Amino acid sequence: MKKNLFLIILFYVILKPSISFSLVEIDITRGNLDPMPISVSPFFSDKITDENIKKNLNIENLGIEISRIIENNLEKTGLFDAIEKEAFLQKPDIAHLKPRFEDWALIKSQVLITGKVTSKIINEKDYINIEFKLWDVLGAKMVDGFSLTTTPRSWRRVGHKISDKVYERLTGESGYFDTRIIYVAEEGPKTQRIKKLALMDQDGFNTKYITLGSELVLTPRFNPANDKEITYMSYFRNMPRVYIVNLQTGEQKVVGDFRGMTFAPRFSPDGTKLIMSLAKDGNSEIWVRNLETNIQEKLTDHPSIDTSPSYSPDGKFITFNSDRSGYQQIYVMRSDGSKVKRISFGKGIYGTPVWSPRGDLIAFTKLHKGKFFIGVMRTDGTGERLLTENFYQEAPSWSPNGRIIIFYRETKTDDKGEGFSAKLWSIDLTGYNERLVSTETDASDPSWSSLLGN
Amino acid sequence: MNLSKIFKNVFLVVIFGLIVTACATKKSVKTTTESTTTTKAAETQKADPIEKLDALMQGDVYIGSDTVGELASGVPDRVFFATNETILTTASRETLRKQAAWLRQNSDVTVVVEGHADERGTREYNLALGERRANAAKDYLMTYGVSSDRIKVLSYGKERPVDSGSNPLSWSKNRRSVTVKAN
Structure with missing residues (x-):
């Protein structure tokens, strides 16, 4: 009997990878227990390309930089372990042509990524072509790859697109690297914070400030259907209102014509509607505004505080928080406001529910016994799981593939009221791989874009 | 005990093993990356x-x-x-x-x-x-x-x-x- 058990365990472990893919597959529900060793060879480029890139971008070796973007992205998932480049035995150009798999197996690499950068001139304009290949070292074959031509200044995005392809191929999940994060950049003392809208690539590069800091701005959120558009709340002229901004043109407009403070905005998944709260005469209700017909409608009708609404990905339901039971709790209703149902029943108070892009979970903030938690529960309120605990943290936002949650965390000040800071953090849905997200300044209220369009 | 039942039990054991290691890892991560500010709140x-x-x-x-x-x-x-x-x-x-x-x-x-x-x-x-x-x-x-x-x-x-x-x-x-x- 014992012998049988042992055999079955072996059978299970050995068989599992070959069931799904020929390539070694990663089980992402396990987090960073056993990261897969990978090699990202510097991308090869010829002399003429190097000169052109130096001229266009002032970068000495773009091939190395691109390989670093990929390494950094993949390592931050906690699923991969990039092998030091000094250990590589094969030169980038030859490896890209035909790797000597024994050399890569020798340094324990299971996967190899190679590539080539070539400068091109099309209609007298500079372009770069980037080619990449993904190799299965143990299977001794190429398993994926693509070639992209783009303007030189989009080079980081190509690194992200390659990372997405590799991640997709190795985990079976869609990627999230070619994305941006909109957040509130913070500066100054705690009692007089200066806040600006800021936009950056998911890995912290290419930060742009959208507002100047002359008025208080809060809670920016991407339109899930259009990565060029965000909604946020501004205290412009001391009239706290919800705005929509076009990130390309810089054009912004106030949403609706409400007498009272509008706040807590979020787009519908198809981007045609906006839900938000309206606070008037001491009562906050949830409203929806159709951005195509400009018809607005009140969805909740209760003397309590109803706020922080978020649509389900199919647009049929809305989750929100309300203190109608006496304390802040999470509710779900149909998107027309009917069939309101409380779903959070654990100890503590619950807020900021955000529906996962996969539809099966709701992320939330919980306050219990003086501590703040970020957690997830099923959409009926069952299966509550707390991912992280701290002095103060809130505002979860999902990566577009629903695997990672980004949020912000504030520190406790010391006896003199000093030492305050606010930072962005991310954590896997598994509760593993908690990471500080690097930002130029203090930061709060993050919102993750969908995978970028072109 | 038929084979599928055995398989199921083994699977459970494997999963359980993962959870145990998982919990252990999580704890160690937390103590190293987090400061102890929260516990001090009550003391002050x-x-x-x-x-x-x-x-x-x-x-x-x-x-x-x-x-x-x-x-x-x-x-x-x-x-x-x-x-x-x-x-x-x-x-x-x-x-x-x-x-x-x-x-x-x-x-x-x-x-x-x-x-x-x-x-x-x-x-x-x-x-x-x-x-x-x-x-x-x-x-x-x-x-x-x-x-x-x-x-x-x-x-x-x-x-x-x-x-x-x-x-x-x-x-x-x-x-x-x-x-x-x-x-």
Whole structure:
């Protein structure tokens, strides 16, 4: 009997990878227990390309930089372990042509990524072509790859697109690297914070400030259907209102014509509607505004505080928080406001529910016994799981593939009221791989874009 | 025991093994990456001399005079609230009656009532809570004869604390509604 058990365990472990893919597959529900060793060879480029890139971008070796973007992205998932480049035995150009798999197996690499950068001139304009290949070292074959031509200044995005392809191929999940994060950049003392809208690539590069800091701005959120558009709340002229901004043109407009403070905005998944709260005469209700017909409608009708609404990905339901039971709790209703149902029943108070892009979970903030938690529960309120605990943290936002949650965390000040800071953090849905997200300044209220369009 | 049952049991064992290692890893990560600020919160609270807190807070409503300004001579500009509450205390009502009396005498003055919350709540909920607190003050001023068109309401949620401390006393000073001259 014992012998049988042992055999079955072996059978299970050995068989599992070959069931799904020929390539070694990663089980992402396990987090960073056993990261897969990978090699990202510097991308090869010829002399003429190097000169052109130096001229266009002032970068000495773009091939190395691109390989670093990929390494950094993949390592931050906690699923991969990039092998030091000094250990590589094969030169980038030859490896890209035909790797000597024994050399890569020798340094324990299971996967190899190679590539080539070539400068091109099309209609007298500079372009770069980037080619990449993904190799299965143990299977001794190429398993994926693509070639992209783009303007030189989009080079980081190509690194992200390659990372997405590799991640997709190795985990079976869609990627999230070619994305941006909109957040509130913070500066100054705690009692007089200066806040600006800021936009950056998911890995912290290419930060742009959208507002100047002359008025208080809060809670920016991407339109899930259009990565060029965000909604946020501004205290412009001391009239706290919800705005929509076009990130390309810089054009912004106030949403609706409400007498009272509008706040807590979020787009519908198809981007045609906006839900938000309206606070008037001491009562906050949830409203929806159709951005195509400009018809607005009140969805909740209760003397309590109803706020922080978020649509389900199919647009049929809305989750929100309300203190109608006496304390802040999470509710779900149909998107027309009917069939309101409380779903959070654990100890503590619950807020900021955000529906996962996969539809099966709701992320939330919980306050219990003086501590703040970020957690997830099923959409009926069952299966509550707390991912992280701290002095103060809130505002979860999902990566577009629903695997990672980004949020912000504030520190406790010391006896003199000093030492305050606010930072962005991310954590896997598994509760593993908690990471500080690097930002130029203090930061709060993050919102993750969908995978970028072109 | 048939094969599928064995397989199921083994699978469970494997999963269980994963969970156990998982928990162990998680714990070690936490202790290394997180500071111990949260546990200290309770200690500082206890360490504060009780007599001192009693003089400054009733329940958890601030009753001291630190940070309190004047709307006019002898008329305090602010009232304080209990955690998550918008109910006006006896002292708050007295302050607001003084404000109302002064506003009735100075009928050309308009005011903004600014509602605030402490940092121990989510941002959006606190915006709503600040609005509710400011309206509680506004309603009381109206009851005592100040017309509604002279009173604007503005919620700052937790965005503009007066005290940057992270302790119950600081939070009590930040849970407030402040009446500010607008002209």
